[in-house]
Amino acid sequence: MSFYALSLPAVALLLFSSNVLLLSRDWRWSIAALGPQYLGVFLLIAASWPAELAVIKLVTGWMAGAILGLTLIGAQQGVERYRPRLSERVFRLLAASLIVLVVFSLTTEAGQWIPGIRPNQLWGGLLLIGMGLLHLGLTIHPLRVLLSLLTVLSGFEIVYAAVEASTLVTGLLAVVTLAIALVGAYLLTVTEIEVPW
Amino acid sequence: MSAPFLWLVLPVIVALTTLLLRYQRVLVTVIAVGAALFLAWAAWQLPIDQPLELGPLTLKLSDTLTVLGRNFTLADSERPFLALMYFGTACWLWGAYFARPGHLFVPISLAVVPLLIATLAVEPFLYAALMIEITALLLIPVLVPVGGSPGRGVFRFLAFQTLGMPFILFTGWLLAGAEASPGDLDLVLRAGLLLALGFAFLLAIFPFHTWVPMLGEEAHPYVAAFVFLFLPGVISIFALGFLDRYAWLRESAAVYDVLRVLGALMIVVGGLWAAVQSHLGRLLGFIALCEIGFSLLAISVRPPLGVQLFFLQALPRAVALPLLGLALSDVRQLFDGSLWLETLQGQGRRYPLLVGALLLGVFSLAGLPLLAAFPMRLALSEALFSLQPAAALLALLGSLGLVVAALRILRLAFSPLPAEQPSRSLSPGLQVDPLIGAPANASKSSRAHPRISTHWLVYALGVALLFAIGLFPAWFSSLLADLPAMFVQIGS
Numbered sequence: 001m002s003f004y005a006l007s008l009p010a011v012a013l014l015l016f017s018s019n020v021l022l023l024s025r026d027w028r029w030s031i032a033a034l035g036p037q038y039l040g041v042f043l044l045i046a047a048s049w050p051a052e053l054a055v056i057k058l059v060t061g062w063m064a065g066a067i068l069g070l071t072l073i074g075a076q077q078g079v080e081r082y083r084p085r086l087s088e089r090v091f092r093l094l095a096a097s098l099i100v101l102v103v104f105s106l107t108t109e110a111g112q113w114i115p116g117i118r119p120n121q122l123w124g125g126l127l128l129i130g131m132g133l134l135h136l137g138l139t140i141h142p143l144r145v146l147l148s149l150l151t152v153l154s155g156f157e158i159v160y161a162a163v164e165a166s167t168l169v170t171g172l173l174a175v176v177t178l179a180i181a182l183v184g185a186y187l188l189t190v191t192e193i194e195v196p197w
Numbered sequence: 198m199s200a201p202f203l204w205l206v207l208p209v210i211v212a213l214t215t216l217l218l219r220y221q222r223v224l225v226t227v228i229a230v231g232a233a234l235f236l237a238w239a240a241w242q243l244p245i246d247q248p249l250e251l252g253p254l255t256l257k258l259s260d261t262l263t264v265l266g267r268n269f270t271l272a273d274s275e276r277p278f279l280a281l282m283y284f285g286t287a288c289w290l291w292g293a294y295f296a297r298p299g300h301l302f303v304p305i306s307l308a309v310v311p312l313l314i315a316t317l318a319v320e321p322f323l324y325a326a327l328m329i330e331i332t333a334l335l336l337i338p339v340l341v342p343v344g345g346s347p348g349r350g351v352f353r354f355l356a357f358q359t360l361g362m363p364f365i366l367f368t369g370w371l372l373a374g375a376e377a378s379p380g381d382l383d384l385v386l387r388a389g390l391l392l393a394l395g396f397a398f399l400l401a402i403f404p405f406h407t408w409v410p411m412l413g414e415e416a417h418p419y420v421a422a423f424v425f426l427f428l429p430g431v432i433s434i435f436a437l438g439f440l441d442r443y444a445w446l447r448e449s450a451a452v453y454d455v456l457r458v459l460g461a462l463m464i465v466v467g468g469l470w471a472a473v474q475s476h477l478g479r480l481l482g483f484i485a486l487c488e489i490g491f492s493l494l495a496i497s498v499r500p501p502l503g504v505q506l507f508f509l510q511a512l513p514r515a516v517a518l519p520l521l522g523l524a525l526s527d528v529r530q531l532f533d534g535s536l537w538l539e540t541l542q543g544q545g546r547r548y549p550l551l552v553g554a555l556l557l558g559v560f561s562l563a564g565l566p567l568l569a570a571f572p573m574r575l576a577l578s579e580a581l582f583s584l585q586p587a588a589a590l591l592a593l594l595g596s597l598g599l600v601v602a603a604l605r606i607l608r609l610a611f612s613p614l615p616a617e618q619p620s621r622s623l624s625p626g627l628q629v630d631p632l633i634g635a636p637a638n639a640s641k642s643s644r645a646h647p648r649i650s651t652h653w654l655v656y657a658l659g660v661a662l663l664f665a666i667g668l669f670p671a672w673f674s675s676l677l678a679d680l681p682a683m684f685v686q687i688g689s
Contacts, residue, residue, distance in 0.1 A: 113387060136356060145352045149359050156363040163370045168265045172327040179334040180359065186338060187347045 003046035003054075007120035010043035014124050015100070018131035021147055022092050022138075025084050027072050030147055034065035037128075041154045044124045045161040048116075053170060057157060060174040064150060064181035071185035072143070092138065099130040117162035128155025146184035153177060200245045201262035201269040201318060204236060204279050205311045212308035219300040226294045229303045233287035233310075240279035245271060268320045277679040278434075279314065285515055286310045289423060292519050295652050296419035296526035299342040306423060309335055313431040317438065317683075323369025325435055326362045329399060329428075333358035336424060340416045350411025357398045357405055364395030372443060385445055392439065393455070399432050402493070403462050406486055410470070413482030418529060418536070421478065422522030425485035430511060433492045434683075437504065440496070441684040447500065457497035457584070461591035463490030468598025472605075477525055477536040477555075480602055484521070484562055487595055488514050491577065494592060498580045500687035506577050508680045512673060513561055513569035513666060520659035521558040527551055527652060538609060545610030552610045554656040556603050561663045563599035569663045572670035 017037035024030050038061025046054035103126045111122055132151030139145060157173060211232040215225045243249060246260045262269045271279065286306065293302050312332045316325035333355065340354070341347045371388040378384065396402065401409045413421045440447040467486030474480040488510075495506035525536060528551070532540040545552045557568065564574035574596070581589035666673045681688035 140349055140352070142347060142352060145356060149356060153359065153363070156367075160363070160366060160370075164366075168267050168324065169327070169366075171265070172324065172331075176327060176330050176334070176359075176362070179331060180355075183334050183337045183355070187341060187351070190341055190343060191346050 003043055003051065004118060004120070006043045007047055007118070007124070010040040011120055011124045011127065013037070013040035013043075014127055018128060018135075018151060019093075019096055021151060022096055022131060022135050023089055027143055028069075030143070031065050031069040031072070034061060034068075034147070034150070037151070037154065038062055038065070040124060041128075041158055044121045044158045047118060047121060048161045049165050053165070053167070054161075056170055056174055057154070060177045061150070061154060064177050067178070067181040067185050068143070068146065068188075071188055075189050095134055095138070096131060099134050100127065103127050103130050114159065114162060117159065121158055121162055125155045125158035128152065128158065130155075142184070142187055146180060146187075149180055150177065153180070198256075199259045199262045200271040201260075201315075203239060203258065204271060204283075205262070205269060205315050205318065208232060208236060208283075208311045209308050212304045215307060216301075216304035219304055222294065222300075225303050226290060229290045229307050230287050233283045233290055233307070237280050237283035237287060240276045240283060243276075245273040245276065247273070267324065269315060269318045270320055271314075271318050272683075274679075274682045275317070277677075278317075278683055281677075281680070282310060282314060289519055292523050292655060293419065295655055296417075296523050297530075298417040298419040298423075298526065299339060301342065302339050302420060302423075305335055305339050310427065313427060316431060316435055321369065322435075322438060322442070323366055326365035326369070326395070329365075329432060329435075330358055330362040332428070336420075336428075339420050340412065340424070342417070348411065348415035350408050350413075350415045353408035354412055357401070357408055361395050361398030364391050364398065368392045368395055372439075375445065376443060389446070389449075389452070396432070396436055400429055400436070400489055400493075401486065402459055402489070403466055406463070406466070409486055410479040410482030413478040413480070413485070414476055414536075415478070418478055418481060418525030419519075419522040421481060422485075422518045422525075425481070425488070426514060426518045429485070429489050429492065430514075433489075433496070433507070437496065437507070437684060437687065440500070441686045441688070444686075447687055453497045453499060453503075456493050457581075457588045460490045460493030460495075460497055461588040461595075463487065463493060464592045464595030465598075466490075466595075468595030470598075472598040472601035474602060475538045477528060477538060477541075477606075480538075480559075481521060481525060483602075484559065484599065485518075487599060488518075488562065490595065491574075491592070494581060494588065495577055497588075498577070498584065500684075501681060501689055502580060504681040504684060504687050506573070506580060508677045509573040509576065509674055510570075512677060513573060513663070516569055516659060516662045516666065517558045517561045520554055520656070520663070523652065523655060523659075524551055524555040524558065528555070538606065539615075541606060541610045542612055543610070543614030545607070550653055550656050552606070554660055556607055556610075557660050557663055559599055559603040559606065561667070563596045563603060565600065567664065567667045569666035571667050572674075 013036045017033040017035075017040065020033035021030055021037070024033065038058050041061060042054055042058035045057050103123065106126060107119060107122050110126065111117060111119065114122070128151050132148045132153075132155060135144060135148035135151060139148065153173075153176070211228065215229050218225050218228070243258060245258050247257065249256045249258075260270050260272055289306060290303055293306070309332050312328055312335070316328045316332075319325055319328065337351065337355065340351050368388055368391045371384065371391060375381065375385050375388045397405050409425070412424065416424075440452075446452055464487050467483045467490060471480055471483035471487070474483060491510050492507060495510050496503050498506055528541065529536055531548070541552065561568035561570050564570045578589045578592065581592065
């Protein structure tokens with residue numbers, strides 16, 4: 001089965017999940033959005049790699065989401081205490097639209113830089129990188145910084161998968177993704193950890 | 198046994214052991230310092246890839262360790278670097294006993310150092326970017342210890358290190374193409390651009406420098422100083438590896454011009470901000486930015502002189518930054534966690550050695566005569582004046598900023614105590630030791646700050662080293678003479 005046939009739905013999935021991450025103020029929705037995001041990442045990477053290798057990205061991403069989700073259950077820091085105004089949501093949506101436009105206009109040019117990559121993979125990868133950077137630029141909230149870093153990293157992984165299929169790189173990138181989630185879990189709860197004697 | 202196992206895997210095993218014992222401070226310090234000293238001695242004495250006879254036994258350290266099909270290689274030419282890294286680590290770990298940066302500092306720093314060395318040993322070299330990222334992630338628990346509150350600086354540090362990694366990884370792939378067809382200017386330009394962006398993120402080069410002063414303000418000063426010394430130091434050596442490897446890169450005049458402009462900019466930005474700082478932690482951060490700038494300026498002098506100057510700049514930094522870190526740790530502990538400049542008002546007479554160490558550390562890195570950095574800065578300035586006088590003048594301007602910062606500390610520390618704070622909260626009847634600031638007539642158990650009194654030896658040693666390097670630079674620089682040999686093309 002060629003996974004590239006599923007690449008357009010995968011890009012749509014990434015567009016949806018990255019917008020949920022950007023617009024949602026409830027950490028539950030944000031963590032839940034990581035699920036479809038990493039599914040989309042898996043589908044796009046599977047177009048370049050064997051599915052059994054690409055599935056590492058899916059498992060790692062979901063594990064990262066699970067780590068952050070389990071940490072936030074009962075933690076106080078992850079809970080944002082304000083409800084965003086409509087104007088803020090509209091601003092974010094417009095900024096996201098701008099990113100989508102920039103990504104789609106850049107795809108042809110960027111495709112010449114990376115000869116082996118297919119258009120849908122490039123759209124998905126650049127979309128996640130752009131949305132992640134936008135999210136990173138709009139927030140100082142610890143959870144949101146971590147989610148945006150995971151988003152940027154997963155976008156890069158899609159693009160990088162087209163040029164490099166090394167097992168060690170895959171393993172180390174998985175370690176980095178999990179480590180970001182673990183460090184995030186630590187940072188979100190560090191003030192509440194009791195110091196043992 | 199292989200050299201990478203000895204210098205990369207063994208310290209991690211020791212680090213894990215110290216992690217289990219982390220609440221036993223003395224034991225952990227003894228084990229960690231002992232291990233680091235052993236590794237430094239081994240790097241000094243044991244040749245790599247040559248038979249060594251130990252009585253009836255013949256030992257040979259092979260230079261390569263293979264993990265999942267990838268090689269970690271430590272060549273014999275890298276032994277001086279290994280010896281200095283582990284000797285420096287031993288000194289840091291010893292200092293940590295006094296600075297008390299948290300229970301996790303010793304295990305994590307002992308794991309971070311081999312990881313940083315691994316960035317230089319791994320083949321293909323592009324894997325180094327991933328190791329730098331893992332190092333940054335590993336440092337987070339010491340930057341924000343248990344019970345602490347993470348600030349914006351830590352998240353920015355994490356974000357910038359994470360954003361730098363993809364650029365380096367991608368550049369590795371592009372450079373393979375550029376190496377095959379150096380005539381393809383577009384490819385070379387793309388690779389150069391991505392490489393520059395990657396190192397700008399990793400090395401905190403302007404305008405991606407903001408996390409450095411923020412981290413200096415938020416983190417324990419000793420940990421911050423450790424990060425400011427080791428991380429940019431090893432990343433700079435990693436960057437030199439690119440120059441060594443790619444002829445089109447090291448033969449491009451534009452590369453050196455850009456490095457010179459960025460270096461001068463970093464020194465000016467760091468120096469001018471340092472001159473107006475009111476927070477000593479942020480001051481440490483701006484000093485670190487100046488040091489990154491000096492490293493870039495040194496590299497911008499064409500090899501092999503530039504490489505020699507680069508290693509020479511590292512020597513005073515390796516003494517002054519831990520001294521500053523320890524002094525600021527003591528200031529933090531003495532003044533209830535505050536590192537604001539005004540807390541030092543009038544404290545020069547009360548804690549002369551502490552304030553003296555702080556001042557000499559800053560003055561030294563500003564390049565004042567007789568102190569450690571002066572001969573190295575002089576050599577760099579001479580080389581720069583012949584290349585681009587404006588860069589040398591800008592570096593001088595930045596150094597003047599550091600001098601102003603030190604003079605502000607001096608003026609405040611020796612001004613009268615503020616009226617509302619006539620004395621520190623020492624117990625009635627205790628007198629302050631005029632040399633070290635500890636209560637002189639107190640019993641050991643009743644001293645207000647008994648720990649500080651034991652630091653005079655560390656301060657005295659640090660200050661003596663700053664003067665010794667300044668007065669006998671030729672002898673100390675001969676210790677670093679073999680380091681450029683790490684680089685085949687640009688080292689000699």
